Amino acid sequence: MVPYEQKFSALFNFQSLLLVVLLTICTCTFLRAQAPALVDRNKTGFMGLFWKAARIGERLSPYVSLACFVMAFQILMY
Numbered sequence: 001m002v003p004y005e006q007k008f009s010a011l012f013n014f015q016s017l018l019l020v021v022l023l024t025i026c027t028c029t030f031l032r033a034q035a036p037a038l039v040d041r042n043k044t045g046f047m048g049l050f051w052k053a054a055r056i057g058e059r060l061s062p063y064v065s066l067a068c069f070v071m072a073f074q075i076l077m078y
Contacts, residue, residue: 015074022068024050029057029064 032039032054043051057064 019071022064022071025053025057025064026068028054032058
């Protein structure tokens with residue numbers, strides 16, 4: 001008998017949710033640096049979340065990069 005494996009989505013696991021948020025912020029910031037018109041044209045609605053993530057990545061880049069390093073260390077060690 002195979003033991004039951006629980007598969008949670010990223011919404012129910014805090015570490016996974018934090019990882020998804022960090023990757024979204026980093027990706028949106030990179031896309032805005034490469035193609036500003038792609039991110040800047042959608043400032044409202046659902047797509048506005050990606051514009052806001054890019055702004056967070058630009059303004060808080062030292063903290064975001066530190067959080068990425070901490071998350072990478074935690075994933076590799078645990």
